[in-house]
Amino acid sequence: MKVDIFDVGHGACSVITCPDGQRLMIDCGSKTDPPYWWPSIQFYGETFAGLILTNLDEDHVRDFESTLTNLRVATVCINNTIDAARLKLMKPDGMGTGVKAVHGYLQNPSCLNLTVGLPQVTVSLFRLPYGTFNDTNNLSLITFVEYGQFCIIYPGDLEEEGWKQALLSPEFRALLRRVCLFVTSHHGRENGYCAELFGPALCTPYAFIISDKEMVHDTQETTAWYREHAKGMHKILANPWDTPETRYVFTTRSDCCISINVPADGNFVLYRNSDVQRNVEPKN
Numbered sequence: 001m002k003v004d005i006f007d008v009g010h011g012a013c014s015v016i017t018c019p020d021g022q023r024l025m026i027d028c029g030s031k032t033d034p035p036y037w038w039p040s041i042q043f044y045g046e047t048f049a050g051l052i053l054t055n056l057d058e059d060h061v062r063d064f065e066s067t068l069t070n071l072r073v074a075t076v077c078i079n080n081t082i083d084a085a086r087l088k089l090m091k092p093d094g095m096g097t098g099v100k101a102v103h104g105y106l107q108n109p110s111c112l113n114l115t116v117g118l119p120q121v122t123v124s125l126f127r128l129p130y131g132t133f134n135d136t137n138n139l140s141l142i143t144f145v146e147y148g149q150f151c152i153i154y155p156g157d158l159e160e161e162g163w164k165q166a167l168l169s170p171e172f173r174a175l176l177r178r179v180c181l182f183v184t185s186h187h188g189r190e191n192g193y194c195a196e197l198f199g200p201a202l203c204t205p206y207a208f209i210i211s212d213k214e215m216v217h218d219t220q221e222t223t224a225w226y227r228e229h230a231k232g233m234h235k236i237l238a239n240p241w242d243t244p245e246t247r248y249v250f251t252t253r254s255d256c257c258i259s260i261n262v263p264a265d266g267n268f269v270l271y272r273n274s275d276v277q278r279n280v281e282p283k284n
Contacts (some may be wrong), residue, residue, distance in 0.1 A: 040066035054156030058096035065101035138162035149266025163194035
């Protein structure tokens, strides 16, 4: 299995490629400043078994309409307790282009889905129901992807109170114990951090991955917090990093596109992979 986490600035987009070639996209954020990038252009005309939207804010769904138009996507997974009316209530200040497209998609209740058919990879989706929380962050669709002994978590923009609610579920805690790589919630923001998640009895990943742009908010300064909870990546075998020391936190803002090669035995290799993300200049 291969995992690519793309540099979309303050946003999110990742693609899982299964051993049989089937693919899953998690979020469809885009990069609208140089170097430009959109998943709908990078993967134009290609087939995906599913698209998971972990969070219904613009930075996770900006390219949603073009992704569905330009790609062949078999299924879309969204927190199935959010319908069009509820999404509109959660956006009192208006909707961006991507959120408007999701709102239109949700007009058809039959589109709500929480399963993806990938025979070689296990995808587990966990969500809190609308009413428990009424904001897009804490209604994030927490996504676990497993292959063999490897597990990666994509928690969307879940905030501390949402994490605490999720921890009440034995099924969620069991999934959390298997996590090897942890994509941080809310792009590494302070309100996405929950210390109660981590520890030998619950979750001690090898490393954390932050998908975000250059530091512009004080709340981005959480790298040291996450570092304390990671085992560390001791072997980087492909495309070696500029420095040989053990790494605990990786960020798209400094490492660009991050790729993970995962063999069946779970001995994964994480590396910087700028070749996989093609810069696309916008047309006038």
